[in-house]
Amino acid sequence: MTDETLKTTPLNAAHRALGARMVGFSGYDMPVQYEGVLAEHRWTREHAGLFDVSHMGQCKITGEDAVAQFERFVPGDYAVLKAGRQKYSLLLNAEGGIMDDLMAGRPDHDGLYVVVNAGNKDADFAFLGANLQGDARLTVLADRALIAIQGPEAAEVMAAHEPVLAEFGFMDCARLVLFGVDCFVSRSGYTGEDGYEISVPAADAERIWNEILKDARVKPIGLGARDSLRLEAGLPLHGHDIDATTSPVEGALTFALSKSRKERADFNGADRILKELAEGPSRVRVGLSVKEGAPAREGAEIADMDGNVIGNVTSGGPSPTLGRNIAMGYVPPKFSDLGTELKVLVRGKPAAAEVVATPFVATRYYRKPKAA
Numbered sequence: 601m602t603d604e605t606l607k608t609t610p611l612n613a614a615h616r617a618l619g620a621r622m623v624g625f626s627g628y629d630m631p632v633q634y635e636g637v638l639a640e641h642r643w644t645r646e647h648a649g650l651f652d653v654s655h656m657g658q659c660k661i662t663g664e665d666a667v668a669q670f671e672r673f674v675p676g677d678y679a680v681l682k683a684g685r686q687k688y689s690l691l692l693n694a695e696g697g698i699m700d701d702l703m704a705g706r707p708d709h710d711g712l713y714v715v716v717n718a719g720n721k722d723a724d725f726a727f728l729g730a731n732l733q734g735d736a737r738l739t740v741l742a743d744r745a746l747i748a749i750q751g752p753e754a755a756e757v758m759a760a761h762e763p764v765l766a767e768f769g770f771m772d773c774a775r776l777v778l779f780g781v782d783c784f785v786s787r788s789g790y791t792g793e794d795g796y797e798i799s800v801p802a803a804d805a806e807r808i809w810n811e812i813l814k815d816a817r818v819k820p821i822g823l824g825a826r827d828s829l830r831l832e833a834g835l836p837l838h839g840h841d842i843d844a845t846t847s848p849v850e851g852a853l854t855f856a857l858s859k860s861r862k863e864r865a866d867f868n869g870a871d872r873i874l875k876e877l878a879e880g881p882s883r884v885r886v887g888l889s890v891k892e893g894a895p896a897r898e899g900a901e902i903a904d905m906d907g908n909v910i911g912n913v914t915s916g917g918p919s920p921t922l923g924r925n926i927a928m929g930y931v932p933p934k935f936s937d938l939g940t941e942l943k944v945l946v947r948g949k950p951a952a953a954e955v956v957a958t959p960f961v962a963t964r965y966y967r968k969p970k971a972a
Contacts, residue, residue: 609654610745610805618820626718628655630823637824641920644791644829648751649821650812653790657721658741658799662711665734670704670712673731675848675867677858681706686773686786690848690856691716691724696869697844698851700724701836703797707784708775715746715797717838745805750795750829753817755966758796760815765796769968779808790826792833792963831926832919834887834958840898841885841914841928849876850930852885852958883911883930887958888944890916890925893951896944902929903943903950910935913944921961928958 606629615622620631631652633640643649661670667678676689686705690698700720704712716724729738749758759766762778765785773786784799800808812818827837836842842851847869854877861867865874890896895917902911916927927944935942940955 609652610802611652611654611809614806614809615652620820620822623823625823626655628718630655631820633822633824634820637822637828638920640819640821640825641828643819644751644793644821644825645921646752648749648753648757648818649825650809650818651748651750651821651826653748653797654745654805655718656746657716657718657724658744658746659714659725660711660739660741661714661728661732661736662739663735663737665736666711669732669734669736671867673868675857675861675873677860678704678712683709684772684774686771686788688856690853692868693844694868696847696872698838698842698846698848699727699844701838701842703786703788705773705786707773707786713784719839743802744799745802746797746799747805747809748789748795748797749812749818750789750791750793752794752964754793754795757812757815757817770965779804779811787966790835791829792835792959792961793829794964794966828917828920831915831917831928832921832959832961833963834928834960836885837915847873847876847881849873850881850883850885880933882932884933884936885928885930886936887956887960888927888929888942888953889956890927890944891952891954893949894946895925896927896946896951896953901945902931903945904935905941905943907943907950919960926960
């Protein structure tokens with residue numbers, strides 16, 4: 601894609617004014633780094649990083665039938681989701697493959713607010729628009745931007761703008777007036793750190809971005825550090841670690857399958873998914889610690905100790921926090937036990953690797969203390 605054909609977010613001029621290095625990503629002209637991936641990664645881990653994620657797709661699904669219709673294509677129980685809460689789920693095709701992963705919640709009493717991945721949003725919206733029935737109505741929120749602030753100081757930064765945000769717990773969400781405009785806010789993110797995602801009117805995005813950056817605890821962070829942070833958190837990237845051929849069982853995402861929905865088996869691909877839960881899948885996503893050599897990146901082969909190729913790496917790179925190389929990939933279940941010794945083939949050279957638990961770096965989501 602040439603620069604002339606790339607789409608831009610409402611914050612494009614702000615990124616360029618900050619000297620960002622821009623790249624094409626999911627059809628958008630996006631900042632990959634400002635001062636450097638390593639420095640930005642560490643700043644987010646220690647302070648607060650500000651991310652432009654306006655390329656993501658935002659929509660509302662409304663109407664009396666909204667939840668019931670949405671549940672036809674996701675395996676989560678949204679009928680019991682309370683107002684002010686959101687949860688992660690998977691948009692499934694008829695074969696039980698993951699068309700996309702998403703966040704959907706109830707920031708207000710007007711149906712569901714849904715955020716999907718940038719590279720899939722046009723297909724997702726077309727699919728939902730064609731398949732929602734009854735009075736369920738899809739409204740694409742094309743006039744909004746999305747900003748994420750992540751890191752251990754994110755909550756203090758945002759509480760200075762709106763004190764009620766300090767009271768949010770992980771996966772709480774609300775529709776409220778913030779920075780003088782109508783916003784959807786959730787305490788969530790894609791880095792493994794505490795933080796918030798804030799949907800704002802596109803026309804106000806640059807003003808709000810600059811206002812948040814006035815705080816010395818906040819720096820702008822590009823896609824490079826966003827990727828290394830989500831890898832350390834063991835979070836899959838759609839189109840790489842999961843795709844339309846991957847089931848939730850293969851993708852090690854069974855936490856997204858609600859017990860009630862499994863019992864009812866009333867979602868796309870339920871037959872395949874329930875069979876894999878009972879009998880086991882043919883492959884499963886695992887975390888790998890790469891003990892030597894260069895980073896094992898997407899496409900590198902995974903072999904057993906006899907040199908037989910058994911799978912592929914889907915994401916990998918250096919971990920700035922751990923000081924070693926890590927990766928995720930797919931292997932047959934018999935090679936998935938923690939501590940299993942394997943090899944990764946990097947540029948044709950075998951390097952020692954070990955199956956380890958994910959997240960590689962402990963997540964720091966904020967969960968409210970339980971009442972006594």
